[in-house]
Amino acid sequence: MTAALPNPTDIVLEARHVAKSFGRTRALVDAQLELRAGEVHGLLGANGAGKSTLSRVITCHIRRDSGEITYRGAPYEAHSTRDALRAGIVLVAQETSLAPDLSVLENIFLPELGRGGRLSYATLRKRAGEILARLGHEHVLPLDQEVRRLSAAQRQLVEIAKALALDANLLIFDEPTASLSPSEVERLFDIMSRLRSDNRALIFVSHRLEEVFAITDRVTIMREGRTVANALPTASLTQSDIIRHMVGQEIGSVYARQERAEPAHSAPTVFEIEHLAAAPAVRDISFAVRRGEILGLGGLVGAGRSEAAEAIFGLRPRQGGIIKVDGREIRPQKPADAVKSGIGLVAEDRRFQSIVPDLTVRENLLLAHIGQHKGFGLGYAQRAQRMAHLIRSLDLPADRLDANLLTFSGGMQQKVVIARWLLLEPKILILDEPTKGVDIGTRASIYALLREIAASGVAVVVISSDFEELLGLSDRVVVISDGTSIADLPAAVLDEEKLTLLAAPRTSTARNTDFLKQLTRDYGGAGIWALLEEDEVICLGATQAPGALDTGLHPGRASAIAATHIPAALQSRVPQFVTEAAGDRATLLLPMRSRRGNDLGWIGLTLPAGEDLPPPELIAARVAALHAGD
Template sequence: MVDSSKTHEPLLVARGITRLFGNAYALSDASIALCRHEICGLLGANGAGKSTLSRIVCGHLPASSGEILFKGAPLTAGSARDALRSGIALVAQETSLAPDMSVLENIFLPSYALPGRLSFSQLRHKARAILSELGHDHALPLDIEVRRLSTAQRQLVEIAKALALNADLVIFDEPTASLSPLEVDRLFDIMGRLKSSGKALAFVSHRLEEVFAITDRVTILREGKTVAEGVPTAGLTQADVIRHMVGRDIGNVYRKAVSPAVTNEQAVALEVTGLHAPPIVRDVSFTVRKGEILGLGGLVGAGRSESAEAIFGLRHRSGGRVLVGGKEIAPNSPIAAIRAGLGMVAEDRRTQNIVPDMTVGENLFLAQMGKHRGFGRGHSARRKQAHELISRLGLPTDRMDANLLHFSGGMQQKVVIARWLLIEPEVLILDEPTKGVDIGTRQTIYELLREVAERGIAVVVISSDFEELLGLCERIVVVSDGYTIADLPTSRLSEESLTLLAAPRSSAERNAAFLRDLVAGHGGTAFWGLIDEDRFVCLAVAESARSAPMGLAAGHVYLAHETAIPLALGRRQPGHVTESDGRSTVLTPLSNRRGHDLGWIGLSLPAGSKLPNAETLSARVAGLFDTPQDEKIDA
């Protein structure tokens, strides 16, 4: 075991923690220390015991043996309520919200158990402040029932509920699993402020890049035991962490096998045109070809999951067409979708994917029952294939009769994916397929999806992890505010450009209005975009009707030499740049009040036109963020 001296006196110390479920050890001699003014990463593969240890500390489960000291005294938390009163809160991986209560009621649910009267006007004001910090005060109405929210939105309510408690110790158990990079940044800002105010934080995540970005130290579990405790993050590499977690090196999880690229000559497996499923999905269109892995990218609430549900028949579709293999499928009928060749791994594993009272085998064959016609269930023809598949996924073939809830989240996810592969679909849609799974399981899932694509199956991956989309997919369709606004090869994209493309159209309207004002005052073409090496990502454009168009369109990525302003894009500096044809362009960088880079705003005019003063334009651009409400534009 690796140990390290603590930089602060521990607020909580857990030693020798053991937890038995029946005859199986979930934890065996687990230890962790959490200090004020620090964020400690709690890491481990699926089934290592991270969530079990977190739940014991927070009073959700009793330990079979071991000792927990909090603020120097033995912790006697017999229940979650006791832990809350002591000042310990948990942001759970599987949300623990009351579905029939509103967002406001859920945020302050723990307060209902406290003595005294509640002022709902004060609670509403405090809730708005918390959601504003998370960047979702405009997207999460306080009076809406939680059951009507997406999985990612419910996760945000769970985070807000923990922040409302003002606890001394907060454990974040996979809080970013459904969040986009922008939302993760906002959460990390809040975690940083909590740390600075003297709170102790534990951060459970399978995204190692996040662990290195936010934590001061890490404690790593393997098979229920602590194998590295309190190790400074700065002295570790990702390879070091992975070796502790899985006991071996796994290499690059995104490595791609050399295989022929998907071309336009290959048949279209899924075609979606003008999909409309109010109130979220307004106009979504895309195609995916046989053997292709396509990504659907966007922020929480953009309409990605809702589009998948509408395609599969789980959500009412009021407009548009869905064709599988050239044949249109009936709306609002999952059975019709399955029999047409569609498979779907939904986002919410616990409520949408598994039947908790069924065994592994029974859950595995659920989709087969939907596709099979005639008498019987069609299990016998698939049993050998099922055993081969679960063995390939590293699942224990001798536990087919065990209850699926006895397995870790990663094991459950493998069973769900295997369920759909058994029916050999034409198109497989996966919504957040690696949510809450460890790095080793992610690699297994990625390799399996690539093998599936090589067999000619079209794969659609919805993910809030932009690194995952860029590493796994060949093309990415970006969805924003219920519309498809870009369809681009991954070779022309980066995490930064994806984040800006995915920004809500509503929040970017201030910038678009500014471009229109520039054109109204000066003519020519005004644009907002990201300059990334030799690529220009166009986010918004406005053109004067009196000048020749430059050929730019929002949602497109161009190589600099493909545009009319290659010199300006190549120099990427404030001031005037004149092209070989006499066209002049003035560029100014755009950043929000926090200093985050939001690209460039430019005005380009034909030869002989009078350009505005560069310093004046820079001052006007800076003025876009003079008021706090304008922070909404920084997506």
């Protein structure tokens, strides 16, 4: 995806020796940046390194104390964000800055609403539709809906659409993928590639190194307010090189697993959700978590994962379902009820759902304790020992607990929010996008902490749009699509490609399931859609005619091939009917691929072995035609 490096003479923006302090905190010390037209430039660094501060200096959200910036060959002396917008410089922020009471349409064209003259809403609606179509979300964002009613991921998409509406020459994407699923990230990267091809300059701020290597041409790396690596070609670097520049040391595997005294699969069940319903996003979700287990909830943005967590925690009304803790049914009507039952929730949107901006680090850290504390005073002393342990394990600044939390980086804020719940020593901890906007070093410490608390017996539920994170951290993954839990599988049998296929909206997989139904209507028997490994099979879909012989496969479940009723066919994988050893079943298995050659699994048809079997070539032609037009 990375393009050839642009001509060195096409320098759009250059920053030299930029410095910025907030009181006694030096956010930027000696920041350098060189940005060329027609490139995607990665701006990297750990939380607090100065990336966002430098981005906001460029867009005039804050004024630099010293240093020089040139833009298009001339000194850049813009005095306001409006000046930056007029110059064609736009920031897509990590924490969105939208007008919550205005509609999606009005937010996309917010800068135009402040200009004189009459606006044609019909024209704006048409332009918005074109922009959202380019993003692949023309049906996801309702243009007339108030932004306050959108999820964090949808608000991020509005922010991106607003930047594209300005037709800017220099776009700064500050963690734009933090709330996006892998397929949505790919769509965004396609858009960024087109913008690069139009000779625009893009700055891409991300903590996900795999994204950095996928989309950037060059990178600049910052540490403690200084530029430690300036405009290096991405192709010349490895992940280890970048991490070493970012944190000043090597980091081992962020997903390193610990040995457990009691395997999670043999521990007692602590937390059970049965047929949870919370309209409109949650239709029928079920899962169970054992003591000491880390369960991942996988799915695309909008699948209903966050809404399910809110319904469990009493933040969203439920229309149905059973919630059990230690085998006892609970009915939380408000968060206090959930907390009393031993449930903690680290919400997705840190800024709006978890932080009280005017409070200090200590006060934010002890918020949940205050809600639970009974008696006179604040009762801080009873949590002192536990708090000291968490401060050490999470590397929180013990000498700055009375500073305002907003003066800290996003990663440090997230640590405080997680520590808040750990102070209460919950039985169940639900974390929604726990490493959103967090650097690799902080992610490693959060993962280590989650494994530590799981090893202590806490049941942990992790919701993440980062499929690599979900698979690396979880013991099991429950896949949610369109508000319904559709698969419950060990993380070890999955990879990102399989998880993406499982998580696809039911509307996009309907073609395959409808095809299975048509096969069984035409020929009888049982139809399957499955992913095949050497010794295992994951069933994605299954249909069966009345009285047909069972294949032993069930949608959303992984099975050992030898344990199914069609092991010979699953092992041979030849394009003809294979009769099983018992002589009662014959199965045809055919690979299914998209027009681009992507693996979409296998289609199978099982029929009684003694009957006349249809020509395999006829069915193979129908399978080949299924996705030929994609």
